[in-house]
Amino acid sequence: MSGLTFAEKALARASGNESVRAGDVVDVRPDVMFSHDNTAYIRKIFLETGAKRILHPERVAITLDHAVPAPTTRHAQNHAEIRQWVREQNITHFFEVGRGICHQVLSEEAIVLSGEVIFGSDSHSTHFGWLGAFGMGVGRTEMASLWATGELWLRVPETMKITLTGHLQSGVTAKDIALYILRTWGSGGGQYRAIEFAGDAIATLSLDERAVLTNSMAEFGAMSAYMPPDEQVFDYLESNRTRDYTPLYPDADAIYSQEEVIDISALQAQIACPHSPDNVLDVTEVIGRKVHQAFIGTCTNGRYEDIAIVAQVVRGQQVQIPLLVIPASSQVLLQATRDGHIATLLEAGVTIGTPGCGPCMGNHMGVPAPNDVAITTMNRNFRGRMGTGDAEIYLANPYVVAMSALAGEIVAYDEAVMVGD
Amino acid sequence: MNTDHHVWVYGNNVNTDVIFAGKYTYTLRTEAEIQSVALEDLDPNFASQVQAGDVIVADHNWGNGSSREQAVTCLRYSGINMIIASSFSGLYFRNCINQGIRPVIIEDLYQHLSTGDTITINHDAQTIIANGVAYPIPEFSPSVEAILYAGGLVPMLQERFNTE
Numbered sequence: 001m002s003g004l005t006f007a008e009k010a011l012a013r014a015s016g017n018e019s020v021r022a023g024d025v026v027d028v029r030p031d032v033m034f035s036h037d038n039t040a041y042i043r044k045i046f047l048e049t050g051a052k053r054i055l056h057p058e059r060v061a062i063t064l065d066h067a068v069p070a071p072t073t074r075h076a077q078n079h080a081e082i083r084q085w086v087r088e089q090n091i092t093h094f095f096e097v098g099r100g101i102c103h104q105v106l107s108e109e110a111i112v113l114s115g116e117v118i119f120g121s122d123s124h125s126t127h128f129g130w131l132g133a134f135g136m137g138v139g140r141t142e143m144a145s146l147w148a149t150g151e152l153w154l155r156v157p158e159t160m161k162i163t164l165t166g167h168l169q170s171g172v173t174a175k176d177i178a179l180y181i182l183r184t185w186g187s188g189g190g191q192y193r194a195i196e197f198a199g200d201a202i203a204t205l206s207l208d209e210r211a212v213l214t215n216s217m218a219e220f221g222a223m224s225a226y227m228p229p230d231e232q233v234f235d236y237l238e239s240n241r242t243r244d245y246t247p248l249y250p251d252a253d254a255i256y257s258q259e260e261v262i263d264i265s266a267l268q269a270q271i272a273c274p275h276s277p278d279n280v281l282d283v284t285e286v287i288g289r290k291v292h293q294a295f296i297g298t299c300t301n302g303r304y305e306d307i308a309i310v311a312q313v314v315r316g317q318q319v320q321i322p323l324l325v326i327p328a329s330s331q332v333l334l335q336a337t338r339d340g341h342i343a344t345l346l347e348a349g350v351t352i353g354t355p356g357c358g359p360c361m362g363n364h365m366g367v368p369a370p371n372d373v374a375i376t377t378m379n380r381n382f383r384g385r386m387g388t389g390d391a392e393i394y395l396a397n398p399y400v401v402a403m404s405a406l407a408g409e410i411v412a413y414d415e416a417v418m419v420g421d
Numbered sequence: 422m423n424t425d426h427h428v429w430v431y432g433n434n435v436n437t438d439v440i441f442a443g444k445y446t447y448t449l450r451t452e453a454e455i456q457s458v459a460l461e462d463l464d465p466n467f468a469s470q471v472q473a474g475d476v477i478v479a480d481h482n483w484g485n486g487s488s489r490e491q492a493v494t495c496l497r498y499s500g501i502n503m504i505i506a507s508s509f510s511g512l513y514f515r516n517c518i519n520q521g522i523r524p525v526i527i528e529d530l531y532q533h534l535s536t537g538d539t540i541t542i543n544h545d546a547q548t549i550i551a552n553g554v555a556y557p558i559p560e561f562s563p564s565v566e567a568i569l570y571a572g573g574l575v576p577m578l579q580e581r582f583n584t585e
């Protein structure tokens with residue numbers, strides 16, 4: 001019998017089956033289930049079903065991150081309802097306004113571990129593959145059902161394997177690998193399959209960069225994404241974990257629905273043009289485009305390394321357009337502050353926001369004006385994503401975004417800017 | 422027991438935007454409103470002429486696109502209980518079951534039928550009979566069958582928790 005993919009192994013374990021195969025329908029009991037500002041809405045559905053108590057409050061995690069600090073009375077009311085619910089139901093893992101974005105915070109807190117299964121009422125739940133967990137986004141009704149029963153049915157997905165070889169050139173990041181994947185196979189290329197990353201190049205990527213890739217697979221249409229965890233990952237989880245775990249790895253003879261290889265050494269910096277994340281060109285093809293606003297942040301690219309890159313780029317200079325930096329978590333902000341990066345940013349005229357999603361959902365804090373062009377490290381550039389229908393959004397890596405903020409137009413990575421750092 | 426059903430036949434890659442246009446996501450609220458724009462951009466006759474129990478038959482990748490639940494509920498409010506397609510988008514397949522519509526994969530059945538034709542469901546044998554040919558209706562796991570039997574995830578939970 002042929003071998004098993006990571007998804008098949010993780011879902012067999014979480015469904016209490018000896019072995020499951022792509023196409024099987026199984027009932028999965030996730031180790032962690034999480035939601036965010038949408039928790040109050042899920043609560044409403046939960047109560048409509050007649051359920052009274054969350055079955056496993058110790059497996060539930062909630063972050064307030066999508067509209068923080070509350071921009072309107074209505075948002076504040078929503079947060080208040082959620083806090084009340086957390087107390088009523090004795091929910092174990094609750095993270096307040098300012099702690100950061102769900103995916104980043106639950107990673108930092110080691111709420112989910114390698115080999116485990118985590119379901120979130122958020123499409124970027126693919127994120128948790130960076131640490132070797134099976135992460136999947138679910139609907140609000142499904143989350144209500146998970147609270148009530150602790151389990152959810154699932155069709156075990158087929159898996160696409162993407163092998164990464166080589167190493168990135170300077171000025172090229174994991175963001176560019178993600179955009180290149182979208183460019184090559186389209187935003188439907190993942191087709192609700194699981195994605196497995198493999199190859200020697202993974203070891204050359206920092207943990208921050210690995211998370212960019214698994215996170216971005218949401219834009220690829222993937223149900224889940226995975227990277228084989230190594231010692232670096234285990235070290236990261238070690239100080240905060242509260243239970244033992246056993247990582248899972250795919251078998252060498254697992255069956256894949258598609259296998260691709262990317263030599264990342266050959267990769268140039270990429271940019272997604274309006275209004276789709278798979279409308280991707282080389283950055284060099286759009287240089288000179290005027291931009292009015294720049295934003296570094298989100299669960300995709302708001303981590304420590306992203307901020308360190310911006311600091312490196314803007315040191316001793318002044319941004320020509322508003323550059324907003326929103327750290328993905330308070331821990332990221334703290335580290336960047338300790339290392340002096342935040343001071344560097346402030347001196348260069350950069351604005352720092354409260355850890356959270358910021359303008360990523362168009363809620364507040366950095367919404368563009370009509371006809372503005374924004375350049376950002378976020379993950380989606382659909383029309384209106386930042387809150388304004390006739391604004392244009394370009395997606396690029398943090399070097400390109402920061403350098404473009406200095407120039408007021410889209411520029412390619414220039415090694416000279418980095419000299420003397 | 423056998424039941425007869427009229428079919429609505431469509432092609433390849435019908436996406437969630439033509440099933441239920443994104444512009445209505447936050448403006449239409451009631452069942453009647455949501456039903457009235459079902460498949461608006463694909464088949465202007467559908468919403469006004471569909472009958473309870475009708476079946477949709479389509480080619481590959483039915484329901485690709487967004488995860489919006491209205492792309493399923495607008496059909497359920499139209500009385501659709503079953504969609505047969507050569508294949509479904511994974512998310513749509515999932516939403517179908519959670520909303521109580523049975524997704525059935527039969528490769529290329531759409532080629533043998535036209536809108537207005539009749540198919541027969543044999544509920545004892547769990548088959549679909551079209552043009553004299555019987556196609557099996559694959560059975561799902563007990564938990565999924567329970568959702569479909571109850572008419573969706575919420576009704577299933579309601580049955581479970583209201584009797585406790």
Ligand code: SF4
Nearest residue numbers: 124298299357360361
């Ligand atoms: S940062 Fe953006 S993509 Fe990430 S969870 Fe928040 S709203 Fe979603």
